[in-house]
Amino acid sequence: MRLLPAQWQIGNDSAELGSVVAVAGTTPGTGQLLAHLHWRDGYWLVTGIRLEGAP
Numbered sequence: 001m002r003l004l005p006a007q008w009q010i011g012n013d014s015a016e017l018g019s020v021v022a023v024a025g026t027t028p029g030t031g032q033l034l035a036h037l038h039w040r041d042g043y044w045l046v047t048g049i050r051l052e053g054a055p
Contacts, residue, residue, distance in 0.1 A: 003033060013039040021051065 003019040014037065021031035036048040 015039075015044065 001021060001023050004022060006017050006019045009016045009018075017033075017035040017037070019033045021033055023030060031051060031053040034048075034050045034052065035046055037044045038047045039045075
């Protein structure tokens with residue numbers, strides 16, 4: 001499994017990262033990794049991770 005280039009959406013105190021997942025032996029782009037982040041006390045904290053549509 002590998003992640004393709006990430007797409008970021010960044011706000012004042014939150015961010016989302018989305019990346020298409022490529023899995024060997026499957027159709028490219030069959031899934032997506034999504035991560036939600038929140039800015040607190042000078043750090044980006046991961047508040048959620050989700051993998052959608054991957055085999």
